[in-house]
Amino acid sequence: MHRLLHTERIPGGASWSSRLRRGQGLRIQDPTGDGNLVLGLWNANDPFERLNVPDSLKSQRIARFAAPCTLQSDMGRALASLVEDTCGWHDAIGGLGDHALSASRFGETTYQDSRNDRVTNARDHFLVELGRHGLGERDLGAVVNLFSRISVGSDGALRWDPAAKPGRSATLRFEMDVLVVVSATPHPMDPGTAWNPREIVVDVDLLPPPGPDDPVRNSCPENGRALELSERLFPGEWP
């Protein structure tokens, strides 16, 4: 029972944010297959609560996200579940690129010359999108880079390890009312020096609720408890 509500096309180099409700989903598509989407999540009703990457990683004993998994808040609740995923590795380490990094990699550009093709960066995107919702720098926590793979060697060394494939997708199911902020900018460890950010397409859907047999709920006892803590905030509520 998926029901498409609307589609957002996020041009490469642009950002987007939206409040989305428990029960809604976001089917995120990477048409060219070498895109990157930086993702942050907040509780829309109480943005003091936000995505906590370390808590999400340690409770699931993972160092990257792949379905079935949860994206948990600092209050132990599943903000979202990753329920569908043709990529299998979403980076939790590389974080946000900023203006200095973009300028060193892609060169300085001016709006006068480049207009809407001006080089952007994820950190500035997040500050603007959070500002739209009355939030700011102090609210900005760790982020996820969807569709990017950074592997970790036995000595701890990080390696840009792309797995490009046209038409990749990942679907988030929101377990709470959330503020979603995304930036369609290159991963900060992508060694490419040509400014060629990729378009990302997101479908906002209505999704069925996670039942007792839900793969995320049953992926590990920790995820069962994270979903239960979210459900306590919304007893019996699913659109």
Next chain:
Amino acid sequence: MNAIVESSLDPKRAERTVVQAGDHWMRELKAGQTLRIVDLEGNQAVDTFFLDAHDPAERYCAQTTLREQGNIYLTTGSRILSTRGREMLAIVADTCGRHDTLGGACAAESNQVRYGLEKRHMHNCRDSFLLAMARSGRNLSKKDIGPNINFFMNVPVTPEGFLDFQDGISAPGKYVEMRATRDVVVLVSNCPQLNNPCNGWNPTPVEMMVWDPWRPSGARHPPVR
């Protein structure tokens, strides 16, 4: 990365504070001051976070720090970077060789997820951080806490991208030492976790030593707010 480097600083010249198991410690470090954290009895996780002393909107950023050094472990030579990409401190000595940057602090709620919904009452690092911030008079709150460093914890990542919580490689007397590049506030929770082996099932004290570069006598002075 595993750069074992001993310090030449003399502990007799340091301002020294023992932080008991489960307690917190918060102090401003002025640019140029050096902080050593000593794992007195071994296998103790020391959850540590840094904020700019003058503008707490700028704080330690794990993701920037790891990305810019290209490695998940901190050791001698690691630059501790802020959310604005600036160096806050640099690790100048380390006799342990490996410190966790991915696991973050334990919290009442993450303990519920990890160990059982009835675990909310157990002592945890996030509560220690919140109490230290509330007592500091600095107008800090939960939103100012980002992913922190767990000194002396050993959390390798497998090639498939899984976390592997391993027994610590620390031992009694191991230490890590860092010099402040800018004025920073150090926030420490000496981890009270009893549900996993990050403290060897037995939380123990750690010692903080601070050296002033401009006071070669090492004379004691009250902590700077």
